[in-house]
């Protein structure tokens with residue numbers, strides 16, 4: 001048999017197959033292109049490039065590597081988005097794939113993560129817990145029912161400040177106490193949340209210490225094999241304070257259950273959050289779930305609102321012209337003979353613009369909460385690998401000169417003019433997403449927004465604020481500290497001078 005034509009044909013077929021395979025393979029490689037990023041060092045990867053202010057370092061890196069970049073932080077692969085377009089890809093287009101969470105080690109203290117909304121996987125339990133928050137705790141009707149309670153607590157703060165008038169107030173600390181009291185009273189009602197009770201004081205102290213611990217970078221998160229050593233002791237410390245919170249919650253739950261077994265129960269509009277949560281008790285949502293839920297509300301809701309209030313006050317004190325504007329509005333709408341009520345808030349347009357400006361300039365969670373890719377997905381030409389941590393640098397977006405004029409200045413007016421007047425922070429406008437967007441968006445937004453506006457309006461309406469020791473406003477230190485939230489690194493102390501008739505206080 002003459003084989004000579006077979007051999008060349010076979011070789012030809014092999015060559016064709018090879019090129020077909022190669023073209024398919026190289027297409028796959030193109031498909032699998034990872035986002036660009038800085039060179040990662042062995043073992044530590046890019047950890048040391050994060051520095052003390054990761055939001056700033058990541059912003060600087062994004063100017064070099066683009067709005068979607070990848071880093072290696074110890075053993076973690078992290079993808080960072082730094083533009084509204086990329087934020088939209090992550091939080092809307094690929095919302096489902098990227099809505100996971102990689103649980104940090106301190107959140108595992110006393111199994112907190114197992115009953116948590118923040119750390120929960122996007123499964124049935126997480127949906128159930130979120131639904132309780134959205135439809136029972138933070139719905140407009142419930143928030144309206146609890147409005148007198150918030151008013152009393154805010155007014156209590158104003159009275160305390162009035163009694164100490166002339167002395168410098170640590171605004172951050174005062175805002176923290178106010179936020180804890182507001183939440184504490186909505187959850188437990190004032191009968192249980194008594195700040196003269198040593199147990200309540202211990203509880204508040206535990207919340208405060210948890211917040212301080214939460215912001216510390218933990219080596220175990222980057223090198224999970226160190227878990228059993230807990231080299232910085234952060235997990236042990238967190239567990240100690242978490243236990244303090246749980247003990248308090250447990251005793252409140254116990255007392256309430258006892259009271260409920262005697263009474264017929266309160267009518268719906270009189271219920272506090274504890275009552276509502278107890279109404280949901282089931283096989284899947286036990287008393288352990290309720291106490292975890294309570295701890296979570298404090299963890300998620302106090303430091304965030306506190307930080308925002310402190311920044312709004314700091315920017316107003318530093319900008320007397322803007323302070324005049326907001327005062328003019330308060331005097332017009334509220335006047336000088338009564339306190340601010342929540343019903344006034346809708347008419348305080350300048351104040352709303354100022355709070356938006358703070359969310360832009362000093363977002364409380366500059367990188368949101370890290371998400372996790374539950375499955376791989378493709379953004380543009382890049383692939384986000386399954387299991388990566390995904391962050392959105394909202395701080396960088398808020399200071400991008402391509403989006404905002406004079407981005408480093410505090411100019412509330414920008415939200416009253418032109419196109420920007422339509423911008424909201426409720427997750428639709430990706431250049432302003434301090435609460436995130438999509439299925440993982442902050443579930444406490446309706447309450448947070450009321451708390452921040454009410455507290456700030458009351459502080460500005462009730463007092464003039466001057467700086468201690470003759471400090472001039474331009475000398476104020478406005479630097480930031482990256483903790484669990486983006487705090488003002490130097491606390492804001494200011495002296496209150498009453499501006500209303502004294503009988504109003």
Ligand code: HEM
Nearest residue numbers: 117118300301304305364365368369435436440442444448
């Ligand atoms: C100014 C105040 C607040 C800000 C700026 C804020 C911001 C945020 C952000 C950025 C997230 C993560 C979004 C994401 O992962 O993409 C979040 C989640 C969350 N926030 Fe807030 N928050 C505030 C107040 C509150 C309050 C008052 C509560 C409740 C009392 C609350 C409860 C939660 C919860 C439960 C989550 C987890 C949602 C989930 O993972 O499904 N937040 N918040």
